Amino acid sequence: MDEVKKAIHLAMQELRKEYGEEAQLEDGDDVVTVFNNCVLILSMHQGEIGVQFVGGKPLRVDAALSFYKEAE
DSSP states (O other): OOHHHHHHHHHHHHHHHHHOTTOOOOTTOEEEEEOSSEEEEEEEETTEEEEEEEESOOOOOOOOOTTSOOOO
């Protein structure tokens, strides 16, 4: 399995752990997965999956934005 497919597979495994075995990307969804040395952003728009890698360590900000509400 090539590394991109493996990364997508691992991201989807984590998605299913978090949201249940039937979880999958739906139109308009974006999922961010943090790996040890990069970030993978998966998106689904008009039935097409988008894959974007951002290398390096993500910057962390200890703050919350009011337009995103945490799940209860």
